[in-house]
Amino acid sequence: MEVYLDYALIIISVLLITSVILQSKGAGLGGLTGADVGSVYTARRGIERTLFWVTIVLSVIFFGLVIALLIIS
Numbered sequence: 001m002e003v004y005l006d007y008a009l010i011i012i013s014v015l016l017i018t019s020v021i022l023q024s025k026g027a028g029l030g031g032l033t034g035a036d037v038g039s040v041y042t043a044r045r046g047i048e049r050t051l052f053w054v055t056i057v058l059s060v061i062f063f064g065l066v067i068a069l070l071i072i073s
Contacts, residue, residue: 019055
């Protein structure tokens, strides 16, 4: 059971990293490092909103998997 949780944790973490990187659209490498690009906040629409919620769901799943792995081991 522990092995399956390890594999699931690896997969979820890669997906979570990918979704966070995809959220910094158009900012270039400066956006990835946290540099201010001077953008104005706009409402999330379409794929941006979906990606935002996917990131939240993946982070909750990641947190749940870590807690489950700690309980089992």
